Amino acid sequence: xxxxxxxxxxxxxxxxxxxxxxxxxxxxxxxxxxxxxxxxxxxxxxxxxxxxxxxxxxxxxxxxxxxxxxxxxxxxxxxxxxxxxxxxxxxxxxxxxxxxxxxxxxxxxxxxxxx
Amino acid sequence: xxxxxxxxxxxxxxxxxxxxxxxxxxxxxxxxxxxxxxxxxxxxxxxxxxxxxxxxxxxxxxxxxxxxxxxxxxxxxxxxxxxxxxxxxxxxxxxxxxxxxxxxxxxxxxxx
Numbered sequence: 001x002x003x004x005x006x007x008x009x010x011x012x013x014x015x016x017x018x019x020x021x022x023x024x025x026x027x028x029x030x031x032x033x034x035x036x037x038x039x040x041x042x043x044x045x046x047x048x049x050x051x052x053x054x055x056x057x058x059x060x061x062x063x064x065x066x067x068x069x070x071x072x073x074x075x076x077x078x079x080x081x082x083x084x085x086x087x088x089x090x091x092x093x094x095x096x097x098x099x100x101x102x103x104x105x106x107x108x109x110x111x112x113x114x115x
Numbered sequence: 116x117x118x119x120x121x122x123x124x125x126x127x128x129x130x131x132x133x134x135x136x137x138x139x140x141x142x143x144x145x146x147x148x149x150x151x152x153x154x155x156x157x158x159x160x161x162x163x164x165x166x167x168x169x170x171x172x173x174x175x176x177x178x179x180x181x182x183x184x185x186x187x188x189x190x191x192x193x194x195x196x197x198x199x200x201x202x203x204x205x206x207x208x209x210x211x212x213x214x215x216x217x218x219x220x221x222x223x224x225x226x227x
Contacts, residue, residue: 033214045214058214090158092215098208101146101166104215106159 001026004107006091012113013081021076021110023091029105031094032074033058034066036087037109043090049074050097081114088112117142117209121218129226130197136190136221138205143183150179150190151204153220159204163190195225 007022025032033048035058045058049068063085065077074093078085089110095102118141128134138148147166151159163179165172165188171180178191192199202222206215 035215042219043215043217048213050213056213092159098213098215099146103161103164104149104206105161106151108158111156 003027004091004093004105006089006107006110008110009108010111012115013078014115015081015083017081019078019081021078021089021091021112023074023076023107024072025074025091025093025105026072027093027095027105028071029093029095030071031097031100031102032068033092034064034074034076035090035092036060037090038087046076046089078112081112083114086112086114117145117207117216119205119207119216119218121203121205121221123221124219125222125224127224127226128195130195132195133191133193134195134223136192136203136223138188138190138218140186140188140207140216143186145183145207148179148181148188148205148207149215150177150188151206153202153204155201162203192223197225197227199223200225 004025030051034046035043037043044060047066049055052071055066091107092104094104120139149164150162153159163172165181176193181188202220204220206217209216
């Protein structure tokens, strides 16, 4: 298994540009989520999905969109990039939602800089 | 609201020592607790997952314990090696918010 994969590894955007961060998992996990990691702020949940066709907002969803058309993929879209979105983005997955008590697996991250 | 604290923020020890990292949480009604390792510029690697019904979990030189009643977990690393140098994070699920609540991490340095 490749586990959780993310592309690209690095990205530089100009303010106002849009882009999609890709996340895929090959473990048939129902639960997938996106976090951003910032110095001094720790990891914060952006959006999550408990299965194909079901998504919901986390604690910092503004400026981001998600969709879940398949079990494997959970892309994160930045609609109009802002310098405040400069961060490291991590995708995570687990067999079921958090109440299921399953291990969370994280991807390698995408390092995004918005100028 | 669940809060997770890790003390100390940084720890430096000589190679070969046994060491303990601490994690505390405010709400004892947790399903599980997970320990992660993060190397500089890399993602999070899961080390151990302890279910709420378990007292401890072991993997190689790592042993994690959980005391729900006191809101504490420890990660014990035996015979530390320079390759153990990394930031160690603990996290518990916030069921209502469907998110993991992370501590700020302990940055561990093992000196040869």
